[in-house]
Amino acid sequence: xxxxxxxxxxxxGQKILQGLNLKIDKGEVHSIMxxxxxxxxxxxxxxxxxxxxxxxxxxxxxxGESILELSPxxxxxxxxxxxxxxxxxxxxxxxxxxxxxAYNCINEARGNKPLKPVQFGKLxxxxxxxxxxxxxxxxRSLNEGFSGGEKKRxxxxxxxxxxxxxxxxxxxxxxxxxxxxxxxxxxxxxLRSKETSFLVITHYQRLLDYIVPDFVHVLVEGRIVKSGNKxxxxxxxxxxxxxxxx
Amino acid sequence: xxxxxxxxxxxxxxxxxxxxxxxxxxxxxxxxxNLVKEMGMPKLSDEDWRFTSLKDFSLKDFSPIFSSxxxxxxxxxxxxxxxxxxxxxxxxxGNLVSGTEYPFIVEPLEASxxxxxVKKVLLDDTLSKNKDFFYELGSAFIENGLYLKINKxxxxxxxxxxxxxxxxxxxxxxxxxRNIFFFGESSSAEIIEYSLSDSQNEYFLNKTTTVNIExxxxxxxxxxxxxxxxxxxxxxLKIIQSRDSNFTTNSILxxxxxxxxxxxxxxxxxGANSNILGLYLSTEEQLMxxxxxxxxxxxxxxxxxxxxxxxxxxxxxxxxxxxLVHEEAQQTNAxxxxxxxxxxxxxxxxxxxxLEIYADDVKCSHGATIGQIDKEALLYLRARGIxxxxxxxxxxxxxxxxxxEPIKNQTLLDAFHNIxxxxxxxxxxTN
Numbered sequence: 001x002x003x004x005x006x007x008x009x010x011x012x013g014q015k016i017l018q019g020l021n022l023k024i025d026k027g028e029v030h031s032i033m034x035x036x037x038x039x040x041x042x043x044x045x046x047x048x049x050x051x052x053x054x055x056x057x058x059x060x061x062x063x064g065e066s067i068l069e070l071s072p073x074x075x076x077x078x079x080x081x082x083x084x085x086x087x088x089x090x091x092x093x094x095x096x097x098x099x100x101x102a103y104n105c106i107n108e109a110r111g112n113k114p115l116k117p118v119q120f121g122k123l124x125x126x127x128x129x130x131x132x133x134x135x136x137x138x139x140r141s142l143n144e145g146f147s148g149g150e151k152k153r154x155x156x157x158x159x160x161x162x163x164x165x166x167x168x169x170x171x172x173x174x175x176x177x178x179x180x181x182x183x184x185x186x187x188x189x190x191l192r193s194k195e196t197s198f199l200v201i202t203h204y205q206r207l208l209d210y211i212v213p214d215f216v217h218v219l220v221e222g223r224i225v226k227s228g229n230k231x232x233x234x235x236x237x238x239x240x241x242x243x244x245x246x
Numbered sequence: 247x248x249x250x251x252x253x254x255x256x257x258x259x260x261x262x263x264x265x266x267x268x269x270x271x272x273x274x275x276x277x278x279x280n281l282v283k284e285m286g287m288p289k290l291s292d293e294d295w296r297f298t299s300l301k302d303f304s305l306k307d308f309s310p311i312f313s314s315x316x317x318x319x320x321x322x323x324x325x326x327x328x329x330x331x332x333x334x335x336x337x338x339x340g341n342l343v344s345g346t347e348y349p350f351i352v353e354p355l356e357a358s359x360x361x362x363x364v365k366k367v368l369l370d371d372t373l374s375k376n377k378d379f380f381y382e383l384g385s386a387f388i389e390n391g392l393y394l395k396i397n398k399x400x401x402x403x404x405x406x407x408x409x410x411x412x413x414x415x416x417x418x419x420x421x422x423x424r425n426i427f428f429f430g431e432s433s434s435a436e437i438i439e440y441s442l443s444d445s446q447n448e449y450f451l452n453k454t455t456t457v458n459i460e461x462x463x464x465x466x467x468x469x470x471x472x473x474x475x476x477x478x479x480x481x482x483l484k485i486i487q488s489r490d491s492n493f494t495t496n497s498i499l500x501x502x503x504x505x506x507x508x509x510x511x512x513x514x515x516x517g518a519n520s521n522i523l524g525l526y527l528s529t530e531e532q533l534m535x536x537x538x539x540x541x542x543x544x545x546x547x548x549x550x551x552x553x554x555x556x557x558x559x560x561x562x563x564x565x566x567x568x569x570l571v572h573e574e575a576q577q578t579n580a581x582x583x584x585x586x587x588x589x590x591x592x593x594x595x596x597x598x599x600x601l602e603i604y605a606d607d608v609k610c611s612h613g614a615t616i617g618q619i620d621k622e623a624l625l626y627l628r629a630r631g632i633x634x635x636x637x638x639x640x641x642x643x644x645x646x647x648x649x650x651e652p653i654k655n656q657t658l659l660d661a662f663h664n665i666x667x668x669x670x671x672x673x674x675x676t677n
Contacts, residue, residue: 048629076631088626092644101640102630109631158630 001026001197002166007058009046009222016042018222019058024166029198031208033233034219035241040201041085043219044170047199048082049075062166076102077109081164083155085171089143095154096138099124099161106162127160131187148175156187167191168199173207185210205237220245250304251287251379254420255279257310258386268359270369271388277372278385285379294378297564297596298535303478303504308420308450312389314339321411326664327440327470330657332405339412340390340421350402350435355391355424364393367426367458371484376539378508380480384424384454391424398430398460405657410441412473417447425455431488434464436655441473441501448476448503455482461489461515468658470665473501475532482508489515489544494652496523498665499534510539513547513575521652524553527669528561528593535564538582542575542605551582554649556642557593558673568600569610576605582612587619587645639670 002024009017016039024030034040046053047060049072059066067075090098103123104114115123124138131153143151152172159167169188173181188198188211200211208216208230216232217224218241225244226232248256258264264276287304288295318338335352336343342354358364371385396402412421429435443449451473459465473479479502487493499505511520526534540549555563565584586595599612619641627637643666650662 050625071634072625072628073631073633073637076629082629084626088620088623090623090626090641090644092647093640098627098630098640101632101636105633105636106631162630
């Protein structure tokens, strides 16, 4: 599904990713942990296609082809989804309208017909129920005035509606209380299948109790320094990162 | 070479315009031409013109045109205007195209000089202390124009669409038009004014409109200035509102090389309510100067100004928002907001509030912002599969939609959205 090969990236001359290698197969859940400033969020942004970074070496291969030249919208249409760490507030664009536009853009790219507002409303309401959100959510402006928890849930709602093949969760657990964490995790788990893959970026092991990963990687100074199974997360929780940094 | 204003004054004298069969029109024109002489073409040193240079304009050779000789051919309007179910009034090169019956009064201005209400509206105007060069120029050359009257208690069931079309007969000419819209007591109507030109050559349009709104009337007005991008357009819109009247005006500017958009509502009866809305959408080298002058003369009135600008390429925008609250106008609420989105590094906007308050019990506010399209917001939308074009349009619509919120009439709302969408498509902002 995704193969990151010797990826080097910098922003304004500052090296952030320094030879990152990672392979994610269909149906797998990978988690990336690591100290602050290790490049976790940069990796997420680069995968989504944010243009502020210089890729100085390496490649990102998705479904067998390099995606370095694809725009963010083309990547999303190919099935890549980033749940943002800090979802943007966009006053004046309603959540419902935004979701329908996104859904139709992605489905059109997949060769399907766009859904009419009524049909889409039905689909959206089912997913909203799953995430224990209120229907009025659709009428509100996109993320405007949402609490931290609501914003994160909205990211998962978008994921549930858009049905991506590769989902990247950038610290989706930050700012969530334990109830919200469970709801978000249930949302993610309901999308797990043999066809879908996940990259879960987190600081804390706690999220991984709910979204159980197949692999855990530790990112330090722009490189993966250790990989293991879910037990590695527990080990990091008790020992911290410092033993891996030297 | 002689300056444009000198040449126009000469033309006025050669044509003996100060001699009219109606004595009061002779006086009216003479008073105005004297003011034109006295004031001269505005300069950057004039406080009200400090952001808009007329230097190039004042060296142009525009000669006046009065009656059009060219045959009227229905202009090719965009579908979203053409297909409106409304009462269409066509004005071609400044002349009213006759032959259509309306359930309200529509006449060429000259034919209405005999009416006492027209005389009153015109003469009342001369009492105003605030003189504007182009307004006086319009009074001096008063002749062409439209008189529109909605009678007392009349409710017009469909929007009135006034189409101002210009063709090549206007190339390098000065066209002066003076309109009077009179809304009788307890009447209601919606009006769309749409200006467009067939020719791509320069012309000088000086358009003065006085809107008189009697008590308890409700009027919604959408003004679309879509003339060609080589033209010089000076528009003066004065609104005199009586007790408990409601007026909403929304100007959408897309045309003109230089456009000066003066809007001057006078809240002259208790309980009057005014929404002064506008959107200036500029590209290339266009300069769009909006001069708002909201005058509160009586107590318990409310005015809300909301003007937004989208500026691309090396275009320039100006917003001057003046609010004057007279001593008598207690319990006034007057609000003013100006927001701008610069879509390129070379676009520029100047914004200036000016509040003069002589009453003590007043709520007044003003605010202005200048920003750019939020790159993070654009990325967020694109990361959900929405193309750059569509994402830009979504963000632009989120910005512009607020301007039409006070409009109640669905036809006017639809026209507003269509004009913005059409401008966006034509301007190819994402390139």
